[in-house]
Amino acid sequence: MRGAKKSIKSFFGFSKKELNGIFLLCLLTIMVLASPVFYRKLSKAPQYNFQKFKLEVESFKNSSQLIAEKNSKLNLVNVQYFEFDPNLISDNQWEKLGLSIKQIRVVRNYVNKGGRFFKKEDLKRIYSIPESQYLLLEPYIRIAESKSERKYPEKNKFTKSASSNLSSQITVIELNSADSVTLLKIRGIGPAFASRIIRFRNRLGGFYKLEQLREVYGIDSLKYSQIQNQLTLNSNLIQRINVNTVSFDQFKMQPYLSYKQINALIQYRSQHGNFKNIDDLKKIVLLNEEIIRKIEPYLTF
Structure with missing residues (x-):
């Protein structure tokens, strides 16, 4: 019985060296757990000087504005104002009127895609031309009347007979049978639009109503209203x-x-x-x- 108690005591007891080891392990554990707390108290949060950054931004804005004003003044010095038709004017003539290369490119893209200036105010719709520049150009704009405008004055308020005469001059294209070359005869349709229309028509199997053209990329309500009177549709040609x-x-x-x-x-x-x-x-x-x-x-x- 005494031997059993001795063996149990020796099993659960610790020597002095073992106790020192346990104490040291506990001490290290406490230090590891407490280190983040001491680190947060001792370390300081970084300070950012936003005021300096704001000053640099303001300086950049001011310098950009000065450069823009300088370029504007240089352009105004070299401007040569003369009467012009925005539908017929060349790139060199636009440049003489003070337009930058970027502005000329925007105007040229608009005209090449079938766009037309019918009145002076239409030039204001070109996003690259600011209001201040338009006001300088406006007195010199002279838009030539088209044949239909000369024949039917009063802002195209046609009579019924006049309207029918003009309609007879418009080439009407059947949409489901036309190839890309035929589609180019439509005013307002260039090679890119013709290709997109043919590609979309082939995927569909044909159009069953003209309004489906508005699902072609790039044909918005303005473009659709421009071309719809030049088109007809034979829904019998649809591939089912x-x-x-x-x-x-x-x-x-x-x-x-x-x-x-x-x-x-x-x-x-x-x-x-x-x-x-x-x-x-x-x-x-x-x-x-x-x-x-x-x-x-x-x-x-």
């Missing part, structure tokens, strides 16, 4: 797809459908059989009313 036999690869060209929607349509067809009519497509969760309305003209059952 049989929704019950079309494959994924054939369907993925359709711009109105995402890959997920096409996959859902084909999976539903595989599970439930052929679609009977357009109402069957409404049973597919990923196809909402708007999408179905857009793709309906391109589908057969």
